Amino acid sequence: MQTDTQKSHALASLARHLRKGGLAPQVIILSGMLVALVMVSLCATVLYQGRLDALERARETSRNLALLAERDIERNFELYALSLQAVVEGMRDADVLALPLRLRRQVLFDRAASAQYLGSMLVLDASGNIVIDSGSEMPRAGNFSDRAYFTVHRDNPDVGLYISDPYLSRLRNGSPSIALSRRLSHQDGSFAGIVMVAVNLEYFHKLFAGLSLGPHGAVSLIKKNGIMLMRQPYDPRTIGRDIRKASTFRRFRSTSEGSFSDTASIDGVRRLYFFRNFPELPLIIMVAEAEDDIYAAWRRRALTIGSLMFVFGLGFVGLSFLLGAQFRRRMRAESELELLARTDGLTGLNNRRTLGEILDQEWRRARRTSSVFSLLFVDIDRFKAYNDTYGHQAGDDALAAVARCIGDCIRRPADSAARYGGEEFVVVLPDTPPAGAARIAEKIRTAISELAIEHAASEYGRVTASIGAASWAPGRDGGDVTTVIKAADEALYNAKATGRNKVSPFVPA
Known part of the structure; x- marks a missing residue:
C-alpha cells in the first residue's frame, strides 16, 4: 500500500510530465497492456502453485494412509508372531508336552489364535502332518509338506518368521490366505516341524477398503519378492501376481520409502505413488492416487479463474484505451493545482x-x-x-x-x-x-x-x-x-x- 508521501510524489511527477506534454496516450495504452499481462502472469503463477499444492497434499495424504495401514499390519503381525513364538517355546517344554491334549491346547494357544481373519494355528510334525490344532481338540487330518511355508523351514534352519505367498486354504474351503510360520527343532537342532497360523486375505481387503483415495486410487501390499498380496480396488486375479519386472516395483526396492509418478502395469492408469518398505517385515505398502483425481478440483478452479482473468485482462486493456484518450486533457489541468492546494511542498504530506x-x-x-x-x-x-x-x-x-x-x-x-x-x-x-x-x-x-x-x-x-x-x-x-x-x-x-x-x-x- 502506498503512503500519502508516495502518492503525493507520484502525482507531482505526473503533473510535471503533463505540463511538458510528454505523456502520450500510447504510453497509457501500453501500460494497460503491460498490467494486463502481469495480471495474467500472476494468475498463471497462482494457478501453477495451486497445482503444486494439490500434488503435495495428495503426496502427504498418501503417506499418512500408508503409515496408518503399515502400523495396523505391523501391530497385528507382531501379535501373531508372539503367539507363534509362544508355541515354539511351549513345544520345547517337556511339562507342556506331557499335559493332556485339551490342557496342552489351552497352554499353547492364547486368545490371539481366535482373532478375526485368522485361521487355525497348527503345529505340523517333520512330515507335515497336523499334530496340534487350535481350532479342534482332535487335530484335523491334513498334510502340508508341499507348502512353501513348510519346505522353507525344513531346508533352512535360519529363516525365522516366514510370511508365505498367497494360497488357497485346504481347511477353509479355498479361502485366500497367507501363512506366518516358525520352525520347530529337536534338541540336536534337527527339523521337528513348524508352527503356523493362516491370515485370511480378507483382513487386508477390509483394511484397504476403508482408505479413501478417490475413484481411481489404489492401495497394494506386496512382498519384497514381488508377489502381490492384496490390491484395492480388489480383483482376485491380481492376488499372487508377480510384478518383479514392473517399473514401479523396481522403484519400490530402490529405497526404503519415496514418492513418484508412473503408469501402473496392471490397469494403465497414471498415478502418484507413495511407497514404504516395512522396517521389520518383508512387505511393501503402496498408496497411489490417480493424477486425474488429484487435479480434478484444481482443473475446474483453474478453468473458472483463468477465464475470468482473461476477460478482466481484455477489459483492462480496453479501459486503458479509453483512459488514454481522457487522461492528458483532464490531468493536465487538475493534477498540479490539486497537489499545490493539498500537500506540503517540503514533506509531501497533507498540508x-x-x-x-x-x-x-x-x-x-x-x-x-x-x-x-x-x-x-x-x-x-x-x-x-x-x-x-x-x-x-x-x-x-x-x-x-x-x-x-x-x-x-x-x-x-x-x-x-x-x-x-x-x-x-x-x-x-x-x-x-x-x-x-x-x-x-x-x-x-x-x-x-x-x-x-x-x-x-x-x-x-x-x-x-x-x-x-x-x-x-x-x-x-x-x-x-x-x-x-x-x-x-x-x-x-x-x-x-x-x-x-x-x-x-x-x-x-
Missing part, C-alpha cells in the same frame, strides 16, 4: 488546510458511528537547536526524513498524516482506540530514532521526536474536534516536559 478537511470529515463520521477517534501530535525534539547547528538545508532534509517515517508507519487507507507547521506533524487515526494509537505512536517514535540522524545538541545524540496521543469518542465525550487537538497538544507538552523522545497519552484531569 494544514487539508488536515482541517480530514479532521472535520473524520470527526463527523466518528459522531455518526459512535467510534473512537485518535490523534497524534508529533514534534521533533530541539529542532531549533538542530537548525542552528547544522543549517536550514539539513533541517529540511530531517523534516522530509521524519515525514517519510510517519508515512511508512501508518498503513490503513483511512489513516492520514499532515505537517501541522514547523517541526510539528499530526497523524489522524479513525476507528482507533487508545491502545492502538499508543502502538502506532511508539512505532513512529522508534522509526524516527532509528534514522540515527546526528543531533549533537540533543541529550540523545540523534534526532528524536516526542508524541502526544489523545483519543476521543464524540458521541460519548461530547465536545468538538478542537477538544481532541487540545488534548493531544497537552499530551505532547507532557512528553516534552518529562524527558522528550517518548509517547505520552492524554490523561484527563
Whole structure:
C-alpha cells in the first residue's frame, strides 16, 4: 500500500510530465497492456502453485494412509508372531508336552489364535502332518509338506518368521490366505516341524477398503519378492501376481520409502505413488492416487479463474484505451493545482488546510458511528537547536526524513498524516482506540530514532521526536474536534516536559 508521501510524489511527477506534454496516450495504452499481462502472469503463477499444492497434499495424504495401514499390519503381525513364538517355546517344554491334549491346547494357544481373519494355528510334525490344532481338540487330518511355508523351514534352519505367498486354504474351503510360520527343532537342532497360523486375505481387503483415495486410487501390499498380496480396488486375479519386472516395483526396492509418478502395469492408469518398505517385515505398502483425481478440483478452479482473468485482462486493456484518450486533457489541468492546494511542498504530506478537511470529515463520521477517534501530535525534539547547528538545508532534509517515517508507519487507507507547521506533524487515526494509537505512536517514535540522524545538541545524540496521543469518542465525550487537538497538544507538552523522545497519552484531569 502506498503512503500519502508516495502518492503525493507520484502525482507531482505526473503533473510535471503533463505540463511538458510528454505523456502520450500510447504510453497509457501500453501500460494497460503491460498490467494486463502481469495480471495474467500472476494468475498463471497462482494457478501453477495451486497445482503444486494439490500434488503435495495428495503426496502427504498418501503417506499418512500408508503409515496408518503399515502400523495396523505391523501391530497385528507382531501379535501373531508372539503367539507363534509362544508355541515354539511351549513345544520345547517337556511339562507342556506331557499335559493332556485339551490342557496342552489351552497352554499353547492364547486368545490371539481366535482373532478375526485368522485361521487355525497348527503345529505340523517333520512330515507335515497336523499334530496340534487350535481350532479342534482332535487335530484335523491334513498334510502340508508341499507348502512353501513348510519346505522353507525344513531346508533352512535360519529363516525365522516366514510370511508365505498367497494360497488357497485346504481347511477353509479355498479361502485366500497367507501363512506366518516358525520352525520347530529337536534338541540336536534337527527339523521337528513348524508352527503356523493362516491370515485370511480378507483382513487386508477390509483394511484397504476403508482408505479413501478417490475413484481411481489404489492401495497394494506386496512382498519384497514381488508377489502381490492384496490390491484395492480388489480383483482376485491380481492376488499372487508377480510384478518383479514392473517399473514401479523396481522403484519400490530402490529405497526404503519415496514418492513418484508412473503408469501402473496392471490397469494403465497414471498415478502418484507413495511407497514404504516395512522396517521389520518383508512387505511393501503402496498408496497411489490417480493424477486425474488429484487435479480434478484444481482443473475446474483453474478453468473458472483463468477465464475470468482473461476477460478482466481484455477489459483492462480496453479501459486503458479509453483512459488514454481522457487522461492528458483532464490531468493536465487538475493534477498540479490539486497537489499545490493539498500537500506540503517540503514533506509531501497533507498540508494544514487539508488536515482541517480530514479532521472535520473524520470527526463527523466518528459522531455518526459512535467510534473512537485518535490523534497524534508529533514534534521533533530541539529542532531549533538542530537548525542552528547544522543549517536550514539539513533541517529540511530531517523534516522530509521524519515525514517519510510517519508515512511508512501508518498503513490503513483511512489513516492520514499532515505537517501541522514547523517541526510539528499530526497523524489522524479513525476507528482507533487508545491502545492502538499508543502502538502506532511508539512505532513512529522508534522509526524516527532509528534514522540515527546526528543531533549533537540533543541529550540523545540523534534526532528524536516526542508524541502526544489523545483519543476521543464524540458521541460519548461530547465536545468538538478542537477538544481532541487540545488534548493531544497537552499530551505532547507532557512528553516534552518529562524527558522528550517518548509517547505520552492524554490523561484527563
